[in-house]
Amino acid sequence: MSASLAPECNQVKERYDNCFLKWYSEKYLRGSATTDECASLFKQYEQCLSKALKDKGIDKMIKDARDDNRENDAEHMRPKR
Amino acid sequence: MVKFYSSTDTYSYPFPAVTLAYFLRYPNPYATHVLSTDTVCRHFDEETQRLTTIRLHLKRSKLPSAILKIIPRSLLGASAGGDTQSYILEKSVVDIKEGWMDTESRNLEFTGVLSVIERQEFRRPVSATAQELKMWQGMEGAARRHGFINFGSGARVEDTGETTEVKSSVTLHSHIGEKWKKRKDAVEEEKPEKAGFFKSLTTGSLQSSIELIGLKRARRSQPNAKEGMKVVLERMREGGLVAVLEGMRKDREMVGENGHALKQGDGKNDVE
Numbered sequence: 001m002s003a004s005l006a007p008e009c010n011q012v013k014e015r016y017d018n019c020f021l022k023w024y025s026e027k028y029l030r031g032s033a034t035t036d037e038c039a040s041l042f043k044q045y046e047q048c049l050s051k052a053l054k055d056k057g058i059d060k061m062i063k064d065a066r067d068d069n070r071e072n073d074a075e076h077m078r079p080k081r
Numbered sequence: 082m083v084k085f086y087s088s089t090d091t092y093s094y095p096f097p098a099v100t101l102a103y104f105l106r107y108p109n110p111y112a113t114h115v116l117s118t119d120t121v122c123r124h125f126d127e128e129t130q131r132l133t134t135i136r137l138h139l140k141r142s143k144l145p146s147a148i149l150k151i152i153p154r155s156l157l158g159a160s161a162g163g164d165t166q167s168y169i170l171e172k173s174v175v176d177i178k179e180g181w182m183d184t185e186s187r188n189l190e191f192t193g194v195l196s197v198i199e200r201q202e203f204r205r206p207v208s209a210t211a212q213e214l215k216m217w218q219g220m221e222g223a224a225r226r227h228g229f230i231n232f233g234s235g236a237r238v239e240d241t242g243e244t245t246e247v248k249s250s251v252t253l254h255s256h257i258g259e260k261w262k263k264r265k266d267a268v269e270e271e272k273p274e275k276a277g278f279f280k281s282l283t284t285g286s287l288q289s290s291i292e293l294i295g296l297k298r299a300r301r302s303q304p305n306a307k308e309g310m311k312v313v314l315e316r317m318r319e320g321g322l323v324a325v326l327e328g329m330r331k332d333r334e335m336v337g338e339n340g341h342a343l344k345q346g347d348g349k350n351d352v353e
Contacts, residue, residue: 002118029097036125061189
């Protein structure tokens with residue numbers, strides 16, 4: 001698995017990544033997913049990560065990029081058929 | 082001025098495997114410069130079955146010497162040799178029902194110097210979609226879908242002869258000089274000959290040369306990005322997810338030890 005930017009989050013990240021891969025390959029790709037089964041693990045990971053992002057000042061950079069490109073997203077990420 | 086590069090390719094793997102490989106593509110032997118990958122946000126729309134993911138990658142890169150000649154290092158946060166790290170924000174949307182995945186990656190820093198936006202559109206070929214829809218209605222389709230990818234050690238990607246089309250593009254845009262006053266202080270700290278060289282270029286020609294340098298890099302790195310995806314897909318075909326994760330573990334060991342494993346030319350895998 002890829003490493004986390006914040007070494008202290010590696011453990012929760014790996015737990016979440018494993019859950020996601022299992023859900024993605026066994027449920028989502030087969031069209032049988034009904035809910036995101038890894039949501040609670042993601043919350044734990046997110047909690048750890050968001051603190052690290054904030055400490056490094058990256059959270060603001062991400063927010064700005066997402067705000068700047070909202071229109072862009074709407075244009076490029078819409079389904080094309 | 083904006084520069085644009087695009088290409089199309091066909092992966093000889095089915096669409097679901099390609100989308101999985103996309104999520105698992107870092108690190109790979111062609112991208113040991115990717116130091117970390119984090120999922121910042123993920124949303125599964127239960128109604129449409131669409132999955133939206135936002136990830137943050139940290140990449141180590143070497144700035145082209147041509148760029149270092151133009152822009153003072155102090156502005157770029159690079160070391161004397163031009164080594165630097167950069168954050169890349171990636172957004173992807175997968176629609177497994179309709180058979181498409183759209184991705185977009187952009188640099189988070191120095192967007193004023195050069196903003197690089199890389200887009201990819203993965204498509205399940207239309208005929209395959211129609212065929213699958215037909216089979217989906219029969220038992221054969223259900224069985225085939227079910228056997229597609231397994232998480233266990235016996236997992237294999239079936240060689241069904243299915244392919245996935247991908248359209249890639251890179252858009253490069255430099256805004257340098259437009260907000261230069263803000264950075265004036267930093268410029269003045271640099272050696273006078275650099276400032277002198279900078280002054281000799283007009284804003285337009287400076288932007289254009291930076292975009293051109295970025296474009297050359299994008300042209301060089303695109304084949305590596307595809308090779309990286311293919312390595313991941315081959316591992317999946319050989320030994321399923323277990324093999325992918327095992328390969329990834331080995332590649333991860335190389336990150337930091339030898340960041341230029343398969344690097345052939347200078348800066349070949351720097352910008353992706």
